Amino acid sequence: DAGVTQSPTHLIKTRGQQVTLRCSPKSGHDTVSWYQQALGQGPQFIFQYYEEEERQRGNFPDRFSGHQFPNYSSELNVNALLLGDSALYLCASSFGVASNIAEAFFGQGTRLTVV
Amino acid sequence: QKEVEQNSGPLSVPEGAIASLNCTYSDRGSQSFFWYRQYSGKSPELIMSIYSNGDKEDGRFTAQLNKASQYVSLLIRDSQPSDSATYLCAVINSGYALNFGKGTSLLVTP
Numbered sequence: 182d183a184g185v186t187q188s189p190t191h192l193i194k195t196r197g198q199q200v201t202l203r204c205s206p207k208s209g210h211d212t213v214s215w216y217q218q219a220l221g222q223g224p225q226f227i228f229q230y231y232e233e234e235e236r237q238r239g240n241f242p243d244r245f246s247g248h249q250f251p252n253y254s255s256e257l258n259v260n261a262l263l264l265g266d267s268a269l270y271l272c273a274s275s276f277g278v279a280s281n282i283a284e285a286f287f288g289q290g291t292r293l294t295v296v
Numbered sequence: 297q298k299e300v301e302q303n304s305g306p307l308s309v310p311e312g313a314i315a316s317l318n319c320t321y322s323d324r325g326s327q328s329f330f331w332y333r334q335y336s337g338k339s340p341e342l343i344m345s346i347y348s349n350g351d352k353e354d355g356r357f358t359a360q361l362n363k364a365s366q367y368v369s370l371l372i373r374d375s376q377p378s379d380s381a382t383y384l385c386a387v388i389n390s391g392y393a394l395n396f397g398k399g400t401s402l403l404v405t406p
Contacts, residue, residue, distance in 0.1 A: 226394060
């Protein structure tokens with residue numbers, strides 16, 4: 182049973198560029214959430230996708246956008262990268278109908294470095 | 297801002313002892329509570345979930361929830377060096393987002 186998979190694992194981008202991160206949820210899950218984790222901090226919620234719609238959004242600027250595909254996989258896009266966007270980006274999947282109580286499982290993360 | 301607070305540590309315990317990790321939260325409407333373990337450079341791994349007052353046991357781990365006092369704790373019995381990691385408390389306040397604390401670093405010494 183495949184868990185949550187993310188790609189790529191590491192990425193180096195230049196300030197001002199755009200980046201796309203990808204996530205495939207755990208088998209049987211239909212909801213994908215994205216989190217940003219800076220060094221020494223807990224993960225911060227970016228947004229959640231359910232039924233191909235953004236269901237909830239955290240306190241992140243519009244430079245952060247996403248998409249969910251019919252097969253439940255998801256992409257996170259960040260435009261106009263800033264040095265402060267350097268972080269570990271985590272994808273978590275859960276079962277959507279009860280996502281306010283459901284356990285969420287994380288992928289291995291994408292380490293983004295902006296130079 | 298709905299806060300989740302954890303002591304950053306490090307919490308140091310000898311091998312075989314009980315490690316006690318604590319977390320407080322500010323939103324009385326919180327309904328779902330989780331503990332994650334995160335090794336350095338890795339992603340968070342779910343250890344326990346708890347939804348109602350009282351204790352929930354799973355192997356060497358026990359989660360305790362007290363909604364009246366707004367705290368949730370994690371006990372690790374017979375601590376092993378492999379338990380050395382950062383432990384993240386996460387709460388769902390309203391909606392669907394996990395609201396994390398900054399984590400407590402645990403060091404189990406042989």
